[in-house]
Amino acid sequence: MFTIGKASEQSGVNMETIRYYEREGIVPKPGRSEGGRRLYTSDDIAKLRFVRRCRDLGFPISIIQTFLSLTALNDRSCGEVKTMAENHLVEINAKIENLVRLREALLNLSSNCEEGTAACPMLEALMKDGFADGPAEQCGRL
Amino acid sequence: MFTIGKASEQSGVNMETIRYYEREGIVPKPGRSEGGRRLYTSDDIAKLRFVRRCRDLGFPISIIQTFLSLTALNDRSCGEVKTMAENHLVEINAKIENLVRLREALLNLSSNCEEGTAACPMLEALMKDGFADGPAEQCGRL
DNA sequence: CTTGCTCCTGTAGTGGCTACAGGAAGTAGA
DNA sequence: TCTACTTCCTGTAGCCACTACAGGAGCAAG
Numbered sequence: 001m002f003t004i005g006k007a008s009e010q011s012g013v014n015m016e017t018i019r020y021y022e023r024e025g026i027v028p029k030p031g032r033s034e035g036g037r038r039l040y041t042s043d044d045i046a047k048l049r050f051v052r053r054c055r056d057l058g059f060p061i062s063i064i065q066t067f068l069s070l071t072a073l074n075d076r077s078c079g080e081v082k083t084m085a086e087n088h089l090v091e092i093n094a095k096i097e098n099l100v101r102l103r104e105a106l107l108n109l110s111s112n113c114e115e116g117t118a119a120c121p122m123l124e125a126l127m128k129d130g131f132a133d134g135p136a137e138q139c140g141r142l
Numbered sequence: 143m144f145t146i147g148k149a150s151e152q153s154g155v156n157m158e159t160i161r162y163y164e165r166e167g168i169v170p171k172p173g174r175s176e177g178g179r180r181l182y183t184s185d186d187i188a189k190l191r192f193v194r195r196c197r198d199l200g201f202p203i204s205i206i207q208t209f210l211s212l213t214a215l216n217d218r219s220c221g222e223v224k225t226m227a228e229n230h231l232v233e234i235n236a237k238i239e240n241l242v243r244l245r246e247a248l249l250n251l252s253s254n255c256e257e258g259t260a261a262c263p264m265l266e267a268l269m270k271d272g273f274a275d276g277p278a279e280q281c282g283r284l
Numbered sequence: 285c286t287t288g289c290t291c292c293t294g295t296a297g298t299g300g301c302t303a304c305a306g307g308a309a310g311t312a313g314a
Numbered sequence: 315t316c317t318a319c320t321t322c323c324t325g326t327a328g329c330c331a332c333t334a335c336a337g338g339a340g341c342a343a344g
Contacts, residue, residue: 082255
């Protein structure tokens with residue numbers, strides 16, 4: 001049995017975040033000591049680690065909850081998981097594309113800037129009415 | 143003079159967002175009609191458009207506020223703008239790198255998944271204790 | 285017994301919006 | 315002129331996934 005500090009260390013989840021996950025019902029409530037302190041089993045910690053890894057992979061909490069319920073069922077979950085992972089991959093690819101376009105737009109804009117110029121051509125271009133709106137326009141907010 | 147609906151159309155900024163920008167002091171308060179409706183000049187709309195384009199380029203509001211104050215001064219701003227744009231580019235590059243690593247990790251994980259398998263190897267790998275933590279571990283949250 | 289660490293609860297703040305309720309102003313047609 | 319409809323108003327709450335902090339309590343070592 002581990003207190004929340006150790007659980008945090010072992011799972012890589014911030015203590016405050018652990019309590020937040022508990023409040024939100026993302027992970028089950030742990031046991032308590034006589035003094036009222038949270039006590040985590042290795043299983044609890046494995047779950048926390050799982051959540052953190054999924055978050056690191058960019059999955060939103062809602063998807064992670066589905067994952068957790070699928071691991072609980074432990075039954076024909078693989079297809080569903082794969083589908084969700086693939087959908088997530090599509091989103092990641094879209095984000096990468098957006099960022100690459102954005103990088104190009106920014107490089108173009110700032111390349112006209114020279115130290116010491118009175119008025120900044122980059123800001124002027126962004127202020128102008130006739131300026132063709134950049135890549136982000138077509139692909140939504142980032 | 144344009145009402146908020148037209149200003150929204152012409153600038154590409156959502157009406158509610160325009161009001162939010164006003165509340166937060168990001169753009170100056172517009173004039174009002176006798177009935178109390180906001181009235182925007184073309185200058186006001188240019189500012190809104192500027193903010194939107196900067197947001198599309200991924201700049202945070204705080205930086206955009208600096209940009210706006212620099213355009214107001216209109217004096218030796220170019221060097222500062224270029225520096226901020228370059229810092230922003232560094233951040234964008236870091237995000238791209240993270241996402242590319244993340245994509246690889248996800249591809250690796252889901253490639254082991256096969257429709258119909260009882261237990262999902264991807265979820266098991268993420269739950270496991272000895273699993274080498276992925277790329278996101280070294281480069282922080284996304 | 286005291287010091288200092290860990291932990292507790294509860295609340296508020298972050299960024300950048302978005303949504304909604306309940307009402308007022310303005311406009312177009314009958 | 316009346317009515318129906320649209321646009322706009324203010325104010326507040328919600329979104330996501332945390333993070334920070336206040337004010338106190340438990341607990342272990344010296």
